[in-house]
Amino acid sequence: MIYIDIFVAFFIPGILGYGGGPASIPLIENEVVLRYGWMSVQEFSEILALGNSLPGPIATKMAGYIGYEVGGVIGSIVGVFATVAPSLILLIFLGGLLLKYKDSPKVKRLTLFVQPVIAILLGVMAWRFFSESYIGIGIWQTVLLVGVSFLLIERFKIHPAFVIAGALIYGGFLL
Amino acid sequence: MKTHWNLFIAFFRVGILGFGGGPASIPLIQKEVVDHYKWMDNEEFGDILALANTLPGPIATKLPGYIGYRVARTLGMINAVLATIVPTILLMIVLLTTLSQVKEFDWVQGMTAAVVPVVGMMMAVLTWQFAQKAAIGLGWVKTCIFLAIFFITLQILQVHPGILIAVLLILALSLPVHKKQKKNKEGEDV
Numbered sequence: 001m002i003y004i005d006i007f008v009a010f011f012i013p014g015i016l017g018y019g020g021g022p023a024s025i026p027l028i029e030n031e032v033v034l035r036y037g038w039m040s041v042q043e044f045s046e047i048l049a050l051g052n053s054l055p056g057p058i059a060t061k062m063a064g065y066i067g068y069e070v071g072g073v074i075g076s077i078v079g080v081f082a083t084v085a086p087s088l089i090l091l092i093f094l095g096g097l098l099l100k101y102k103d104s105p106k107v108k109r110l111t112l113f114v115q116p117v118i119a120i121l122l123g124v125m126a127w128r129f130f131s132e133s134y135i136g137i138g139i140w141q142t143v144l145l146v147g148v149s150f151l152l153i154e155r156f157k158i159h160p161a162f163v164i165a166g167a168l169i170y171g172g173f174l175l
Numbered sequence: 176m177k178t179h180w181n182l183f184i185a186f187f188r189v190g191i192l193g194f195g196g197g198p199a200s201i202p203l204i205q206k207e208v209v210d211h212y213k214w215m216d217n218e219e220f221g222d223i224l225a226l227a228n229t230l231p232g233p234i235a236t237k238l239p240g241y242i243g244y245r246v247a248r249t250l251g252m253i254n255a256v257l258a259t260i261v262p263t264i265l266l267m268i269v270l271l272t273t274l275s276q277v278k279e280f281d282w283v284q285g286m287t288a289a290v291v292p293v294v295g296m297m298m299a300v301l302t303w304q305f306a307q308k309a310a311i312g313l314g315w316v317k318t319c320i321f322l323a324i325f326f327i328t329l330q331i332l333q334v335h336p337g338i339l340i341a342v343l344l345i346l347a348l349s350l351p352v353h354k355k356q357k358k359n360k361e362g363e364d365v
Contacts, residue, residue, distance in 0.1 A: 021197040021233035056263030057197035057235035064264030087232030088240040115309035129295030171289025
């Protein structure tokens with residue numbers, strides 16, 4: 001049953017992604033690229049690029065699109081449901097209880113404990129994107145695109161959507 | 176009916192204007208919910224945000240869901256969540272299916288190839304931010320040791336990240352709390 005696989009692939013990032021949607025990106029990649037093999041690293045990064053240039057929460061955009069690609073409209077609904085429902089249901093039903101413990105140091109450090117893992121997963125994913133790019137377009141183009149986009153987004157605070165659009169135009173004409 | 180319309184409009188705006196992923200849309204949600212529609216005051220909103228941060232998963236769906244539920248029960252919850260996420264999911268599907276139809280052209284392949292390193296860079300920056308956040312709470316020495324241990328666990332021993340995170344969550348809840356950590360306020364502003 002493909003729908004069960006889609007559910008599992010997005011339930012795991014949804015229930016483990018401490019630190020909001022961005023934290024669940026590498027967990028999603030782990031499931032859809034490495035475990036289920038639904039797409040290549042390149043395809044995943046394309047989806048992520050578009051997701052990053054559009055507004056709205058990233059985790060549901062990824063789940064909605066990947067679910068759609070793998071299992072059609074129902075797949076899309078299953079993916080989004082698996083991303084959203086578990087933590088939302090917990091929040092609504094345990095809200096009162098959690099409110100009592102929200103200042104407890106043990107509860108507060110949940111996110112803290114998970115952050116280094118997310119950092120590793122994100123770092124490894126970034127590395128995979130870089131090596132994918134190295135194989136595809138070579139070292140100099142990769143270094144150029146990484147350097148220029150870094151300066152534009154981080155130094156000059158240009159909106160990522162414009163930088164990605166610029167990269168698309170550059171790639172369309174020159175690569 | 177009016178309430179549902181308001182919920183829809185409030186979170187539709189949040190979803191369509193919140194560039195930069197869920198955490199970036201928190202101030203937008205606050206503006207709609209506290210300033211504009213006055214469904215709750217700032218303090219309550221802060222409580223709900225802290226509450227949502229104790230749980231995993233995307234913040235930009237937990238907040239609309241919970242607030243929608245508070246304002247108009249289950250239907251309000253569904254309304255608010257869908258208003259936040261559906262518009263951009265539809266955009267994703269339309270744009271990416273169009274893109275994959277023209278995939279065979281050279282210039283499209285060039286376009287997608289140029290995007291990979293840029294996204295890699297964005298993920299590298301995000302990596303740095305998560306490491307920094309961890310270091311604020313744990314200090315750089317501990318953070319580096321943890322990073323090394325987790326790297327070995329994930330990449331060399333090939334442990335599924337879910338298992339590692341589950342173990343860490345259990346440890347976070349069960350290990351005794353040192354006095355130093357009690358004073359620490361880290362972990363609430365994700």
